[in-house]
Every structure is written in structure tokens, then in C-alpha cells.
Amino acid sequence: MNTMAAPRPLTAIEKYYRFHSRIYDATRWSFLFGRSGILDPIAAVAKPTRILEIGCGTGKNLVTLAQRFPDAEVTGLDLSATMLDVAESKAAAFGGRVKLIHRSYDAPLDAEPAYDLILFSYALTMFNPGWETAIECAQRDLVAGGHIAVVDFHDSVFPWFKRWMGVNHVRMDGHLQPKLEALFQPQTDKLCSAYGGVWKYLMFVGRSPRSGGF
Template sequence: MPRTSEFPNSDNLAALVRYYRFHSRIYDASRWLFLFGRSRLIQMLPTYCQPNHILEVGCGTGKNLLHLHRIFPNASLAGLDLSPAMLDRARTKMARQDHVPEFIQQAYDRPIAPDVPYDLLVFSYTLSMFNASWRQAIGSAYADLRPGGAVAVVDFHDSPVAVFKKWMACNHVHMQGHLLPELRSGFHTRFCEIYPAYGGLWTYFRFIGEKVERPFSDVGSLISKTAGKT
């Protein structure tokens, strides 16, 4: 698994905010072309959990929050995103729903709800964009979940084409096969599959894991990642 130093640049939060200032306007119309498996992941969730308190990290324009609300109509929802432009669109999309989500604008590099843990955390094509802080995000998810809570992830996995990987990195996406090993080491795997896209140009995965009790030393090691101690 690659170490953080193998990625060429650390997270540039200002660059991401600028990137999505434009892309928020075309996100829903264009991302169906390559962000595969999002709806299917959410459709699968009732088999694995019945959450009352849900957080989506990297909620974007609110497409998944709307889907989550329809599947879990009585659950309280929260959406976290770095981009104010994306959150504005999410607020508009969710404004007429029975339960309007809590929206949080910040990076996800530390736990945000240690006193009120979530039952379900969702990452949809988010972790692969966390260039230098993806380990902290996974550790934060562990800290923010109640025991027995679920984490659900759909994301890019890898590509055999080096030029394509470099092009994706220019768009803030890193696909080095690095996410699944960390997720599987941090959570008990309930579901995990890898799928090809466009004839194998890249692969993506769906993962559902459960937070289980761990020896104290293991928990300390995982949570320390939220402080960047990797």
C-alpha cells in the first residue's frame, strides 16, 4: 500500500474549493459517466443496517442524501463537504424534504461527533480525493461511528494505465489500490467487491464494513491516524 509521500502533492484545499466552484454547476449532469455504483451502494444498505443517524462525507450536491432520505425516511442526516458551492446546491435539493439535513462545511481530517456517534457513514468517491489525509479520514470515521455502526464506501480502486492515473491525479483523484486494504484493516468486512469500468480502463469498488470492538492498542493505533500519525 502506498504511503502518503508517494503522492506528489499534499491536499490543496483551496484548489479543491476552486475546482468545485465551477464543477458544482455541471456535477449532476456529467458525473454519471464515470461515478459508477453510487445508487447501488445505497440500495444495498438496508440489508446491512437500519441507521437513525447518518453522515455523508463529501456529500457534494446532495444526490446521495436525497436517496438516503428516501430509503431511511426517519433517519437524521448530515452532509459534510469542503466546497460551499456544492453545499449550496445540496441545500437547494433537500430544502423541500421532511427532514432537512445538517450541513457542515469543513475538511474531514478529525472526528466531528465524539459525543453523538453516527450509525452510518457514507463515502461516495470521496476518499480517493483525500490526497494526504485519507488515512485520517478513515480513522475519523471509526471514531465517529457507534460500536456496530456501518461505513459504506464506493470509490475508484486502481488502473493498469499509468497515463490515465496521472490524468486523474490532475483532477485531484488518486487510484493506487490503497483504500481497500486500509478499510478492511479498520472495519469488519460485511461486503466488498471490485468492478471493471470501460473494459478495464479502471476499477472501482463497493465496501460495507462494521465497527467492531478492538483491543485498546489497536484502537489507539487507528485513531492516531486522525492526527496524521502514520
């Protein structure tokens, strides 16, 4: 793992995942819907070779990405060292093809765009503040014509549910979709219902504009 020394107090998110990293894989299947399906529209139109997942957590999607795109180099980035500790053994199974980076995504990774697919899976709603910057960074890290894929919570009509998600550091205000639509050419852009309408989640795939716009 590429671990940057971080002599600083842990953020609220890092503290949260010190415990939740232990139960994450056993529990999140029951409510983080769409994590596999978000890759279907990409696989139908493109064969990405340099893939980045921002907020990769315990690495479930890194495995899916590496299996689905066997010629691709896959990089997972996350703020939480404890989540990356869990991801490490999954990444190791692919030799050097899956790499991990420990940092916050608050600036582009490279001076030049280097990735043809960037995935955010249930990450952006936890970037508070920072979600707008992260989307803008992804636009700069994506090569022209590359794809961004986002699956995440969207909104709920139930205030108690939004409050509960807020306790878990998740913002559910339908705030991601307009920003994504403004910066990327939508290929897939839909809201899906979970548990009979308790909440909606967003599935968005967009293409990075080539120079001159969409």
C-alpha cells in the same frame, strides 16, 4: 447550512469545484458508478437512524439516503461551499431532516460516536493528503456495530488514465482497500470493472468493531 467562517485561502479542491459544481450533476452519472448500489447491502441488514455522508458534494446521495431510510436524520459534510450551495435546495426538500455542514473532515465531528452509517462516495480518493485520517475519524464517529460504506475509484492498468485522474485531484493507487479492511469488518468488499476494464472501482461496506475487536 451550518457554515463555519473560513478566513483562509481556498484549497485546490475548493478552487476545482468552484467551476465543477456547475456541471457536476449533469456529467458525473457517466463515470461515478455504484453510488446507488452501495446502499443495498446496508439496507439488507440495518435501518440506520443517524447517517453522515462525508464529501457529500451536490447532495445526490443525500436524497437517495433520505428516501431509502425515511426515519433517519441525514447529515452531509463537505469542504466546498459551492458544492454545498447546489446541495442546499435538495436538502431543503426534506425539511430539517437533511442537514449540511461546511468543513474539512480532518477531525471527528463529535466527542462521542453518534452515527450508525457513514458514507464516503467518490470522496476519499480526493483527500490527498488526509484519506487515512478521514477513515480513522469515521471509525471514531461511528457507534459500535455501525457501518461504513465506501464507493470510490480503485486503480487502472492505464498510466495515461491515472495521470488524467491525477489532474482532476483523484489518486488511483488501490490505497483505500487495505486500510478499510484493517479497521472494519468487511461485509461487502469487491472491485468492479468500468468501461471494459479502463478502471476498477471499490465497493466496501464494513462494520465498526464492537469493543474487543471484530
